[in-house]
Amino acid sequence: MHRVEIDAQVNLLGENKRYAEENRRFLRERGIVAVNIMGAIGSGKTLLIEKTVEKMSDVKIGVILGDVVCRADYERVSKHDVVAEAINTGKECHLDAYLIHRSIRKLENVNLILIENVGNLVCPVDFDLGENKRVVMVSVTEGDDVVEKHPEIFRLADVIIINKTELAEFVGASVEKMEKDAGRLNPHAKIIKMDLKQNRGIEEWIEFLRGVMDVSGSTSRNS
Ligand SMILES: Nc1nc2c(ncn2[C@@H]2O[C@H](COP(=O)(O)OP(=O)(O)OP(=O)(O)O)[C@@H](O)[C@H]2O)c(=O)[nH]1
Numbered sequence: 001m002h003r004v005e006i007d008a009q010v011n012l013l014g015e016n017k018r019y020a021e022e023n024r025r026f027l028r029e030r031g032i033v034a035v036n037i038m039g040a041i042g043s044g045k046t047l048l049i050e051k052t053v054e055k056m057s058d059v060k061i062g063v064i065l066g067d068v069v070c071r072a073d074y075e076r077v078s079k080h081d082v083v084a085e086a087i088n089t090g091k092e093c094h095l096d097a098y099l100i101h102r103s104i105r106k107l108e109n110v111n112l113i114l115i116e117n118v119g120n121l122v123c124p125v126d127f128d129l130g131e132n133k134r135v136v137m138v139s140v141t142e143g144d145d146v147v148e149k150h151p152e153i154f155r156l157a158d159v160i161i162i163n164k165t166e167l168a169e170f171v172g173a174s175v176e177k178m179e180k181d182a183g184r185l186n187p188h189a190k191i192i193k194m195d196l197k198q199n200r201g202i203e204e205w206i207e208f209l210r211g212v213m214d215v216s217g218s219t220s221r222n223s
């Protein structure tokens, strides 16, 4: 990389870090838990958010939907009982802490913020958003080598979700291999195998979210 490009990249990440720290403070002061859901295109991120919102109706949830240009996910999620914010990143293939900084101010009164990052397994890696937990979601239809091909994003995850497991036999994918690769890259991450269409794995995910909220002292809608 050229020297000027390196300097620009260092400045960009420095600025991102500053906003991420501000976001962390903002969320901590209000007892809000934020979860950054990253993952492959079409792996099931929006469906996961929709199902989470339905299952956690006792919690005030805000959703931030990052997409390059369209508002389809925002429209899907807005049909539920949540405060939703859409962010179009234009040519950028990831959300950054500045974009989140602007959006979370509109979600001050929620207890949990679910952030859907732009679908890909490369660009979001370097951008700390100030979130409490990082999730990476892939599905068997991306091929069972998808985990080993993108080590960095899995190394930094708190939760790794392998979705569409019911389709594994039809696409010749080994869920066991994906699980092993994830565990080897990140022995500390919680790995959840899911079939969202049949609601398999969703309870484990909800239990994880409630655990994070308990630890951070965040409250439910009724408390
Ligand atoms: N068969 C099957 N389909 C699923 C499952 N989970 C999600 N889908 C479907 O996969 C497609 C993509 O799901 P989305 O939730 O839109 O995925 P996404 O990750 O938000 O996609 P992008 O925002 O475009 O990156 C939809 O048609 C879902 O209904 C699953 O477990 N099994």
Ligand SMILES: [Mg+2]
Pocket: 045, 046, 047, 073, 116
């Ligand atoms: Mg989506």
